[in-house]
Amino acid sequence: MLLGPALGLSAILFSLGVAGVLLRRNAIILFMCIELMLNAVNLTFVALAQLYGASGQIMVFFVMTVAAAEAAVGLAIILAIFRHKQSVDLQNINLLRG
Amino acid sequence: MTQTVFYVFAAFAVVSAALCILQRNAVSAALWLVSTMFSLAAIYVLLDAQFIAAIQVLVYAGAVMVLFLFVIMLLNLGQASSDMRGASSVAATVVIVGLLAIELFALWRYTPRRLASEISQAPAFADPATVFAAGQLAQQDAAARGVVGGLAAPLFQIYLVPFEITSILLLAAIVGAVVLAKRNA
Numbered sequence: 001m002l003l004g005p006a007l008g009l010s011a012i013l014f015s016l017g018v019a020g021v022l023l024r025r026n027a028i029i030l031f032m033c034i035e036l037m038l039n040a041v042n043l044t045f046v047a048l049a050q051l052y053g054a055s056g057q058i059m060v061f062f063v064m065t066v067a068a069a070e071a072a073v074g075l076a077i078i079l080a081i082f083r084h085k086q087s088v089d090l091q092n093i094n095l096l097r098g
Numbered sequence: 099m100t101q102t103v104f105y106v107f108a109a110f111a112v113v114s115a116a117l118c119i120l121q122r123n124a125v126s127a128a129l130w131l132v133s134t135m136f137s138l139a140a141i142y143v144l145l146d147a148q149f150i151a152a153i154q155v156l157v158y159a160g161a162v163m164v165l166f167l168f169v170i171m172l173l174n175l176g177q178a179s180s181d182m183r184g185a186s187s188v189a190a191t192v193v194i195v196g197l198l199a200i201e202l203f204a205l206w207r208y209t210p211r212r213l214a215s216e217i218s219q220a221p222a223f224a225d226p227a228t229v230f231a232a233g234q235l236a237q238q239d240a241a242a243r244g245v246v247g248g249l250a251a252p253l254f255q256i257y258l259v260p261f262e263i264t265s266i267l268l269l270a271a272i273v274g275a276v277v278l279a280k281r282n283a
Contacts, residue, residue: 008206009108015199020119022191025181032131046147053232054252065264069271071162075169076278
């Protein structure tokens, strides 16, 4: 049973997602890194579902639904920001900075 | 055999994810993310989650990434200049992510046997088959009713209320996306 290797792979993928969020300034690539982190968590659920039964896989189902909803709303927000600022660079989006 | 296939796809997933966060061009980053998702789908098959693998390809690699590519091309971000943060941010990132990765990567050493002995209350050795009876039952269920049937029964019985709440979430997301994307909202 591939429990340990799958958990290790999900650890690497999650860390890469965090690195992407911290390194990039492009809002869309930031979003893709968040999707990468969600995928890493899904892999953890599936790996542990081998032991704990189908509930883990059903959690993956719900995570995917939330991720799809989040992508739709988030990309709509990015579109609205782009219309306002003509940029998706996070350095130019500082409306809330005091 | 399964081990080898797993490690091939795992290496492919890690390399594609690294290229995804390092690509300057947003379109190539999105395509590398698609490749990560495809290798994860292959890994789900190896982990006995065939239905999840199918919806990973359909929903993630299909629907979500098409949405991303559509927005990237709509905003014409194909040839953006480099958007990496400065050297101090890179150093901080390496430290933070390194610590996080070491911490999480300790999970690498878990086997079902070790997890069972840590979870069970008995001081001595525990048999994974007795501690994780649900996993065994789910496997028999999948063998008897098929992969989708084994997943559909709990989804529409125990998890029926969360499932219905999900539909409300999706409705709210649709309305929110339409309102946000309207030009003169």
